[in-house]
Amino acid sequence: METVTTDSPRNVHIDMGARKPNARPSGEPVFEVADLAVYYGPFRAIRDVSMSIAQHQITALIGPSGCGKTTMLRCFNRMNDLIEIARVEGSVRYHGADLYDKRVDPVEVRRRIGMVFQKPNPFPKSIYDNIAFGPKVAGFKGNLDDVVEESLQKAALWDEVRNRLKESAMGLSGGQQQRLCIARCIAVRPDVILMDEPCSALDPIATGRIEDLMQNLKDEFTIVVVTHNMQQAARVSDMTAFFTAEVNEEQDRRTGVLVEYDKTEQMFTNPSDERTENYVTGRFG
Amino acid sequence: MAIAAKGPRTSDVVAQQLRGRSTDVKGIIFQAALLFALLLSLLILLVLIADVARGGLGVFQERGGEFLRGRLTVVSPTTAGVGQGIVGSLLLLIFVVLMAFPVGVAAAIYLEEYASDTRFNRFIDVNIRNLAGVPSIVYGLLGLVIFVQVLAPLTGGKTVMAGGLTLAILVLPIVIITSMEALRAVPDSIREAGFGVGATRWEVIRSHVLPAAAPGILTGTVLSISRAIGETAPLLVVGATTGLLATGGRGFFESFREGYTALPVVVFRWTSLPNEDFRALTSAAIIVLLIMTLSANAIAIILRNRYERKW
Numbered sequence: 001m002e003t004v005t006t007d008s009p010r011n012v013h014i015d016m017g018a019r020k021p022n023a024r025p026s027g028e029p030v031f032e033v034a035d036l037a038v039y040y041g042p043f044r045a046i047r048d049v050s051m052s053i054a055q056h057q058i059t060a061l062i063g064p065s066g067c068g069k070t071t072m073l074r075c076f077n078r079m080n081d082l083i084e085i086a087r088v089e090g091s092v093r094y095h096g097a098d099l100y101d102k103r104v105d106p107v108e109v110r111r112r113i114g115m116v117f118q119k120p121n122p123f124p125k126s127i128y129d130n131i132a133f134g135p136k137v138a139g140f141k142g143n144l145d146d147v148v149e150e151s152l153q154k155a156a157l158w159d160e161v162r163n164r165l166k167e168s169a170m171g172l173s174g175g176q177q178q179r180l181c182i183a184r185c186i187a188v189r190p191d192v193i194l195m196d197e198p199c200s201a202l203d204p205i206a207t208g209r210i211e212d213l214m215q216n217l218k219d220e221f222t223i224v225v226v227t228h229n230m231q232q233a234a235r236v237s238d239m240t241a242f243f244t245a246e247v248n249e250e251q252d253r254r255t256g257v258l259v260e261y262d263k264t265e266q267m268f269t270n271p272s273d274e275r276t277e278n279y280v281t282g283r284f285g
Numbered sequence: 286m287a288i289a290a291k292g293p294r295t296s297d298v299v300a301q302q303l304r305g306r307s308t309d310v311k312g313i314i315f316q317a318a319l320l321f322a323l324l325l326s327l328l329i330l331l332v333l334i335a336d337v338a339r340g341g342l343g344v345f346q347e348r349g350g351e352f353l354r355g356r357l358t359v360v361s362p363t364t365a366g367v368g369q370g371i372v373g374s375l376l377l378l379i380f381v382v383l384m385a386f387p388v389g390v391a392a393a394i395y396l397e398e399y400a401s402d403t404r405f406n407r408f409i410d411v412n413i414r415n416l417a418g419v420p421s422i423v424y425g426l427l428g429l430v431i432f433v434q435v436l437a438p439l440t441g442g443k444t445v446m447a448g449g450l451t452l453a454i455l456v457l458p459i460v461i462i463t464s465m466e467a468l469r470a471v472p473d474s475i476r477e478a479g480f481g482v483g484a485t486r487w488e489v490i491r492s493h494v495l496p497a498a499a500p501g502i503l504t505g506t507v508l509s510i511s512r513a514i515g516e517t518a519p520l521l522v523v524g525a526t527t528g529l530l531a532t533g534g535r536g537f538f539e540s541f542r543e544g545y546t547a548l549p550v551v552v553f554r555w556t557s558l559p560n561e562d563f564r565a566l567t568s569a570a571i572i573v574l575l576i577m578t579l580s581a582n583a584i585a586i587i588l589r590n591r592y593e594r595k596w
Contacts, residue, residue, distance in 0.1 A: 111483030
């Protein structure tokens with residue numbers, strides 16, 4: 001079922017080899033989504049999504065509220081499993097393997113595909129314990145102190161918290177908490193980091209720091225980010241997917257569809273779909 | 286400018302408007318009624334405590350610790366004491382804590398964290414709430430049939446074990462409900478964070494949900510323990526002794542399968558005696574019962590605070 005080459009995913013296989021010599025062979029997608037539909041009970045939240053996500057790139061999912069971008073994101077690490085009434089149809093392949101195969105353990109999926117949430121959600125424990133929890137449950141046997149330091153370094157938080165690792169994470173500012181959540185995610189050495197509007201609860205300075213951080217992290221991780229901030233998508237992402245909601249008048253329900261998926265530059269300067277153009281120029285949404 | 290100068294100044298008009306009505310009579314009456322309700326209930330409590338203290342403190346002055354060690358008797362007010370009642374109540378409490386706490390918390394975790402939202406599970410949920418409202422005498426009858434009669438080979442009949450188990454199932458619904466509410470109060474973002482780093486459901490519950498819910502669970506457990514300490518009716522049904530209780534040189538574990546009495550049962554028994562001298566003893570026994578209940582609450586508050594500081 002290699003139906004990835006239908007209409008939407010264009011220009012996915014761009015050459016990354018030149019910039020990142022140690023990366024996997026260019027063109028190998030991390031995710032291949034084909035004919036994806038997600039239902040919440042009887043209602044369809046998104047339909048007919050087909051796209052593929054390239055390695056060591058930042059892919060942004062943009063679109064108006066209720067267009068299913070978060071639903072889409074949560075399909076990548078089976079977070080939708082936690083919602084009882086959610087049901088997924090179609091296929092999501094991760095390095096070629098079907099994520100929704102019956103034998104797949106969602107816990108294993110989430111160890112490889114980490115997530116950063118919209119609202120910073122540190123555990124109500126110490127900064128150290130926040131980072132150490134992931135490696136501990138993954139059965140990590142080495143020196144946890146090193147993992148904690150390394151993760152905080154990569155999340156650009158180490159200098160601010162190095163002397164207060166045993167203090168509660170709840171005492172950090174919102175931006176620091178979100179970077180702590182990124183560090184917590186990094187600590188389990190995932191392959192992919194999913195970010196669900198990671199800056200929507202933060203001020204512009206904290207947002208800028210997270211965006212810089214994303215640029216540094218993409219050498220090591222593949223990042224998929226949901227944002228309703230178009231400028232942010234334009235600033236940080238390599239690829240952009242624009243979703244919109246089709247309104248079903250009878251049932252008063254919205255179903256998200258993928259309108260266009262292309263290089264970010266292309267999407268913001270010369271989109272091929274009128275709806276995309278209306279959205280990115282601010283005439284809609 | 287000339288026009289503006291004629292009329293009243295804007296600031297005066299606004300200041301006038303901001304002053305509002307002079308007095309809010311309805312509001313004051315309402316507030317007074319609320320205060321009256323509060324003072325009335327406090328007053329009743331104070332009268333009760335004063336009455337008990339007036340009658341009972343004399344006993345402690347006269348007999349001191351001897352009253353606390355004395356045996357249950359209805360014939361000799363000068364030697365009667367609450368020793369066996371205290372021991373009996375403590376033994377019962379051990380059963381309540383050991384049975385109701387783990388079972389109740391486990392049931393709550395299952396219902397809140399594992400059970401799917403089916404009609405059957407909602408039915409169970411509603412009925413646990415109903416069970417919490419069942420009169421305690423009904424639990425007494427249940428205990429009489431199950432623990433005293435059916436399980437007699439295990440419990441030995443009308444023993445501490447039978448009484449403790451009866452009190453445990455009496456408070457079980459309260460433990461389950463308060464634990465469920467404490468678990469529900471833990472924000473889902475904490476669970477998502479745990480799942481997001483690849484933890485299993487059990488790891489998320491053990492490491493994050495339970496510690497976050499612990500203060501609420503402990504509070505609920507203490508409330509139920511306080512209720513168990515004061516229960517009298519079911520214990521009368523399942524055979525707490527109201528008369529003379531034989532004491533032998535028995536070990537701690539054997540005592541679970543012996544006859545027993547409990548503090549509220551002692552109070553109940555002495556209250557019904559015509560002898561004036563037992564009035565004072567009754568008050569003194571109530572004071573001991575109150576102190577036990579308050580100590581249990583204090584222990585729980587200390588435990589709860591310790592958990593909260595760890596965050």
